[in-house]
Amino acid sequence: MRLTGPVAAGRFTTAPRPEFTGEESVGSTLTATTPPWSGDAALAYRWYADGKAIAGATSATYTLTAADRGKKVRVIVTGTRDGFTTRSLASVRITGPVAAGRFTTAPRPEFTGEESVGSTLTATTPPWSPSARFTYQWYADGRAVRGATRTTYTLTTADRGKKVRVIVTGTRDGFTTRSLASVRITAGVTAKSAATSDTTAPTDD
Template sequence: MATADTSAGTPAPQPSEAVAVPRASAEPSAGVEPPESSATPVPPVTPVTGSTPGFRSESNTSAVTAPVLKTLSAGTPTVSGSAVVGSTLSVAPGSWTSGTAFAYQWLANGVVIAKATAASYKAVAADAGKRLSVRVTGSKAGFTTVVKTSAVTAPVLKRLTAGTPTVRGTTHVGQTLTVSPGSWTAGSALAYQWFANGAAITGATKTSLVLAAAHRGRTITVRVTGTLAGYVTAAKTSAPTAKIAAVPGQTAPLTTGECPSWAPIKGNASSMIYHLPGGRSYAVTKAEACFSTEAAAVAAGFRAAKR
């Protein structure tokens, strides 16, 4: 009976000795090129070959990756505008890769504000006391998507209800003007500054102003500034007065028969005598004419009382 010669050559592998070589889940079809992409091209795939002495070599190739993406150059978003209820804020996205498309989302204390997805945003009452920021998302085909968030604003302030200042008083040198500030938000602290022809009057920071000779021929206004924690500071200016006049020499008495403080000299038309304050008959005299100076009384034909 013939016997097999096993003294030379490589023994054939037996079925029980076969070694499995891991295979990829999919292989590219022969002759088919991957689709073109605006991203960085995928480098050629190197097949993996496994070999063991005494066994037939075998090669397998993995599935290709997604196209390799470029890195998007991203800018720093900047918010401009006043953080005040009712004011509109805007965002400048900064410098990004040319052709980048932007999406926006505004935040209040880091929480998304519903439907606030434009490049501008008008602060509402619910934002008061909160800090606003905006998240900018940049995207472009073939590039990674990048998200950048701006710095936060100062806390959003409410708006003060500001009144309209009104000036009262006689616009003559020596007279006193007073201001009524109008109706302001409760708790507002008010400060005052008087002006003559638009120029601030030094030291005139009270609710009243005594008119001096330097004010003659000028109009007077007053600015009222209101402040309150959590609110934006507000300032309102009164309408200008008539031009300040010199004290007139003569005027009619008050309905009480007394003279105004700026024309205190009492004149008696029947006797053509005038009485000075402090004189013996001054208090009992009912004025029929009032004078600012003795010269004015004399010019009108009156003479001084003897006592």
């Protein structure tokens, strides 16, 4: 009776490397695919940045974060099957240094309010995509108004005759900062209107 030696683990006879697609910038999603392996292997993924495993990045898709900026990213697939030798293969493609992300939607700010001394202008900005943190700066005749960095600005006598507008700056970790000016510019700030001017009640002699 013939007896075999200890039965060796099986080997995957066909085991293609993984591939992935996607833009190489913060906020973009990379998607890995792997052609079928022989033997109905179960495939698992792990993403790496500069050769180090990224915590939690174990699905076929991975969205690049601010922490990946400037790093080179690739994916490794691991194939397993009961009784077979586990095998891991890295993608041929490695990203170049991951670039800063860009806002895909960035509307200009708008503002409302009368164009006269003492009136308050109020700025609003429609949502950007992805979401951004906004800061504001008001300008008079093209020069930044000192301290005017809120969404509201009350026109002063120093603004009389000047053209005022607002600029919004959007920031997000890992993204290129972007600044946009309002389309609206005041025509030229006028004197305080009679309705809002200070008045002194007449007195009887």
